[in-house]
Amino acid sequence: MNVSPILESEFPASVMAVxxxxxxxxxxxxxxxxxxxxxxxxxxxxxxxxxxxxxxxYHVAVSEYRELLDMLAALAGPATRRV
Known part of the structure; x- marks a missing residue:
């Protein structure tokens, strides 16, 4: 998971998948x-x-947050950011 600070120069070339x-x-x-x-x-x-x-x-229970964040961190590639 890419956790480096987002640079302003990245935005013009960025597509964000919702x-x-x-x-x-x-x-x-x-x-x-x-x-x-x-x-x-x-x-x-x-x-x-x-x-x-x-x-x-907004429907995710507080009790699911850790599982959700761990899952997203594990599934995406090293260059992919999760917001």
Whole structure:
């Protein structure tokens, strides 16, 4: 996961993917499907993933935050940022 400071010079060349958050039928986070989404986006050259409204983060329970953040950190490539 790229955790270096974002430089102003990066923005003109940046595309931010507003990714959905995949869940299983029982509503638990689905690392397999989220990994597929992330790899598909990265294959298109996008290196910034923005999680927010489309991912329904306002429905994520506080008890899920650690699992969610750990999952996103583990699934994306080393050059990809998660916002």
């Amino acid at each position: 990714s959905p958050l995949a869940r299983r039928a029982d509503l638990t986070l689905d690392p397999g499907e989220n990994g597929k989404l992330i790899r598909h986006i990265e294959a298109g050259g996008v290196r910034t993933l923005l999680y927010g409204g489309n991912a329904n983060l």
